[in-house]
Amino acid sequence: MNLPQRLPASRLLGVIIVVLLAMTAVAISSTVLALDSLSGTRARAVDQIDPAGRRAQTLSRSMLDQETGVRGFILTGQDDFLKPYRDGQAAEAESEQGVRDLLGDVNGRVTRIEELAAQWRSGYAEPAVTAIQQSGPSGGVAGDIERGKVLFDQIRSETAALQSDIAAISRQARTDLENAANLVLWLVIGMGVLLVAVIGGLSVLLHRLLIEPLANLAAHTRQVASGDFEHEIDANGPRETVQLGEDVDAMRRRIVQELATLDAAKTELQRSNSELEQFAYVASHDLQEPLRKVASFCQLLQRRYGGQLDERADQYIDFAVDGAKRMQVLINDLLAFSRVGRMTREQTVIDLNTLVRQVVDSYSDRVEETGARLEIADLPPVRGEASLLSAVFQNLISNALKFTGPTPPVIAVDVERDGDMWKFTVRDNGIGIEAEYADRIFVIFQRLHPKDAYPGTGIGLAMCRKIVEYHGGTIWLKTDVDSGTTFEFTLPVVHEPAELEEVHA
Structure with missing residues (x-):
């Protein structure tokens, strides 16, 4: 499939979400409608049909109260029996209106009951009550009792029919309520099944x-x-995803091109290293040989003809001897600098206490001459090449003994743990170095003083940085000091217990 024919993931997700939302909306709408129907059916059953059934029962009792009151008044002539008759009429009217308000006329039953009740009262109850009031219990109403009974039986039949109709309506309402509840239940189950199916x-x-x-x-x-x-x-x-794959593949092709370039650079670097090794060989052998001859013959001239020539000739000979010696020192330092990291030996765990003590012993004459005091802390063992790390401490301590101030030198070598690194500090009270030269002093051949004032080739600190970085550390000049010079450098902590025990053994 071509890239333009592919749908983006955002559009695919959009379609899926729209379909999911539509299905959810239909399911929720159906459930809401079913719940509304269930609520309406329940409200009709609870708030209309059941109260109407109770009103129908009250209507039947009110008619019976009226009939009982009239019969008792006819038999006894006592006015107390007319109270149920009058109260029953009020209860009848209230019950009839209540049924109408809740369920309507219920197949015309309520109107029929009203008509029969009015006919019973006008055709039997009221005339009988009037006759008894005028002539007493023997007022001659016995002939109307049978007619009143016939009329009241019709009322009784209609009230029973009304109750039966309301009971039928109630049963139908319960059936509708059960059906609505079942519908809601199935809709909820269907929504659950739909949700599981949609999620799956x-x-x-x-x-x-x-x-x-x-x-x-x-x-x-x-x-x-x-x-x-x-x-x-x-x-x-x-x-x-396709675009991401094409981008990654483009990056892969670029890496292949870079690797081809790196291979060419590696070949060139190997050639350069080979030339550097040739230079080192020339410098250590071919170049040193004529230089030694120049230095030797200049020294012979100085010994044999010193004092026999004029003062200027002696000065010229001194210059030649000094230049030859400094050239030898410079070539040796360059050779040592070029060999750092190139001519490697196996790194071992070194006891720095022994190494620094040996360095200090090599400068014992200079220490005695200057009256220097050395304060060396207990140093930890580190992994590296002893000759290279010895050169670091040699350069830093010799500089401290060389660039002294007006007071005898005080040189302190300290160390502290900084995570997985040891941070070493070499501090003196000499003439110090300005902060602006903090980076320059680690560049090869960079000198801050004339060679007449302080001897040296300007390679020592550059070599220190190269050695420390070769061992995985960093060296720098601490600039926030009030006086003297403070160098700090780091070396990795040794974690192998067996090798540490071997050093301490």
Whole structure:
């Protein structure tokens, strides 16, 4: 599939999210409608049908109270029996209105009951009450009792039918309520199943569209990272993954080109190192031989003809001897500088206390001459080449003995732990170095004083930096001091217990 035909991952995710949202909206809407129907059915059953059934029962009792009150008044003539008759009429009217308000006329039953009740009262109850009030219990109403019974049986039949109709409505409402509850239950179950199906399908889809292509790209990338730079990266999937694969493949091709360039540079470096080794051989043998002859014959001239020529000739001979000696020192220092890191030996764990003590002993004459005092802390063992690390302490201590002030030199060698590194400090009370020269002093042949004032070739500190960096550390001039000179450098901590025990043994 070509890149323009591929959909970007953002669009794929957008389509998936839209479909998921649409399905969720339909499911939620259906559930909301079902819950609304369930709530409406429940409200009708609880708030309308059940209260209407109670009102129908009250209506039936109110009619019975009226009939009982009229019958008792006819038999006894006592006015107390008319109270249930009057109260029953009020309860009848209230119950009839209550049923109408809740369920309506209920198949015309309420209106029919009203009509029959009015007919019973006008055709039997009221005339009977009037006759008894006028003539007493024997007021001649016995003939109307049978007619009143017939009329009241019709009322009784209608109230029973009303209650039966309301009971039927209640049963239907319970059925509707159960159906609505079942519908909500199935919708909830369906939503759960749909959610599980959507999550599962989305997981599979995302794995196919995103995770699998990214995993494939990662596998190709790891193969290239393991060193197989000729392996081409073929990415598939969304547009972003394909573009990422093409970018990684472009980086791989660039690495291949860089490696080709590095191979050429390595070849050139090997050739340069070979030439440097040839130079070192020439400097140590071919160049030293004529230089030794010049120095020897100049010294012979100085011994044989010293004082026989004029003063200027003696001065010229002194200059030649001094120049030849300084040239020999310079060539030796250059050779030592060029060999650092090139002519390597096996690094071992070194006892710095012994090494520094040997360095100090080599300067015993100068120490005695200047009256110097050395304060050397207990130094830890480090890994490295003893001859190179000895050169570091030789240069720093000899500089401290060379660049002295008006008072006898005080040289302190200290150390402290800084994580995985030891930080060494070599401090003196000499003439000091200005902060502006903190970087310059570590450059080869850089001198801050004339050679007549202080002897030297200007290579010592450059060699110190090269040796310290070769051993994995760093050296610098501490500039925030009030007087004297303070050099600090770091070397890695030795972690091998067996080798440390061997040093201390």
